[in-house]
Amino acid sequence: MRRPRAVRPQLEAPQHPGPIRTRDPPAVPASAASHGTLSHPNNDGSPVITTTDLTKVYRTRDREVTALDGVNLHVDKGEVFGVVGQSGAGKSSLIRCVNLLERPTSGTVSVDGQDLTALAGSGKRASRALREARGRIGMVFQHFNLLSSRTVLGNVELPLEILGHSGQERTRKAKELLDLVGLADKAKAHPAQLSGGQKQRVGIARALAGDPKVLLSDEATSALDPETTRSVLQLLRELNRQLGLTVLLITHEMDVVKAVCDSAALMKGGRITESGTVAELLATPGSELARELFPVGGAPSEPGRTVVDVTFHGETTTEPVISKLSRTYNVDISILGAAMDTVAGKQVGRMRIELPGSFDDNVVPIGFLREQGLTVDVAAVADAPVTDAPATDAPGTDAPGTDAPAGRGEALTEEDAK
Template identity: 85%
Template sequence: MITTTGLTKVYRSARSRGRHVTALDGVDLHVREGEVFGVVGQSGAGKSSLIRCVNLLERPTSGTVTVDGQDLTALAGRGRRAGRELRKARSSIGMVFQHFNLLSSRTVKDNVELPLEILGVSGQARSRRALELLDLVGLADKAKAYPGQLSGGQKQRVGIARALAGDPKVLLSDEATSALDPETTRSILQLLRDLNQQLGLTVLLITHEMEVVKTICDSAALMSGGRIIESGTVDGLLATPGSRLARELFPVGGAASGPGRTVVDITFHGETASRPVISELARTYNIDISILGAAMDTVAGRQIGRMRIELPGSYEDNVVPIGFLREQGLQAEIADGDGGDAGDGGDEKNHRTAGAAAAPEAAGTAEAARGAAPTVPAQQTAPAKETSK
């Protein structure tokens, strides 16, 4: 439904004597029809420039933007003002702004009617459509109120109703919940998900809040320095070894308690999220397992989580237990050694590579171990300290 190819946006800075600032640097993005797609990143990552280029509120320096099979960049022309064809194409794209952008002198109903008024829709049809949309967003009783009489969440609902006035196929959301309290944020996100399902809308939203991605997004992309550095379905990213976005969505911390210990990050999803796999691991191999951190939540109706555990001994001592975890359908990675991601020192990179190659062999060894009394290294013979996930 939305595709950008090689999208760049370069701004000329008036304060720095002609210096150019690159906000977008060759962005390739693909949003499928009917999905909720979130773009996340820190301030200055290029998120706002990206979403404003999608509907050509900002003209890209180069690259193409295609929405519903139509190349919008080909309709832009050379002038600063949008031509008739571009304005017509934009009517299928609604946009919700961070700060509502409502006209204080107009009633709620009149604010919703504004896009239809610009499109030349007759007064009676405008009124009927506005009332339908206000009912859809739960504000039928506020039609005659003014924006100054509304709460922040109600104002954003008016903004969403206005964005839907032209019956768009695509809804763009520019940090629509960042100015709202947590409870109101949840209600607005639920409204966006309901609209996505009821109307078949494709929703592209930008946010710096990981909770937004966990709550409603089917797919997501992580931006940094004007580039998309990672993208995919949320489920797929969580199952991808080394995914930065997965670490951001479910951060876990905790350093090794001392030298000669192996720190492992585990991702649970699907049926594995409800199974006592850590207990099974401790019983099967009679090893001490310390849980350093854990995060669990529901994403798209499924429980997903990450856990950081510490195993006694070096990586080589724990190849079989780690293989057991992978055999159970879990993603198990040796934790990085930078910052709070503690592990087993400078050899972790080699350990991780070796672990990926050894996973099938280790899994087979784990299968055999369950059929016989496990043989474990001497440092792994203490009773398990923690036996539940």
């Protein structure tokens, strides 16, 4: 299955040989790079959630706000897909349009092969067919939304009541779900007696009451402390694997993407500027999401140096590649920054190194790194120092170096070119 992907380069740099692929947002072509096959068993490569040219415009008396601007999204069966972006990027509008809590201004939304926008009808009330379709989509909210007057068991039973289940069946199913999320001993407690993490687990159990195929998570961990966040994310991953759930979550936290996501998309200004599996993103030079997942800093220490970002994944994380490069080509390498973490269950590292000389001087060493299976992204090429041209002995006498502008080619300015 192909997923659109547009990658924005970090900065403008000289054209380099090798497989550096960049593409200018915001347009996201349907024929963009392929979507890799995920490693976990629930995925069969078929899309469960698809949005096509999705637009949402909020109108007031005196202005319009475009929250979604032609969003194309594909979430494959059985994967955990994260949409990441800053506040105001359009994430919440997107996830609320997926189950039509917000009706799109234009475009289509399909879930499990069913076009939900076609079921919406023209009235304000949802059609019966849309309500039935929503029953197969669970949603977890940021602020829990539990009824304080009901017990934990009663909160989980609520959607089953709405669906018309008998009292005995409601109780049986709700107890099973509480056991699944680790709260079997809290059935008779009230929300006020629970911690934030426990409340969110109740919210997750309630979202699973209708046996959904899709689970939507709207910033479900943003109000939780780091330790509780990790436990809730672990629960979502376990449910994804045990129940075969497809999970679409939105977040502004990169740690959430690193912890549980198989794939991710970056939203800015109501548009998806980049998407793909996490492995694809980390292997794509210029990927903004990859840089934010593994931020490494460091500028050239002096003119005439080349700064390169190197991403290690798979078996390369345990290989002494940088040491081998230094010995093979007798080159001095400075490490400006490094980060290593586990992403989607695999160890990934990112390192920023500095090489002496211009990019042209380092074509072979950079090629060597790529041959070792590393992703290489040229972050900066510092200009070489400008030196005065040697004086001539007499007019008309050529001296070495006087035919070229002062300094190396990297230091040429537009005025020099004129």
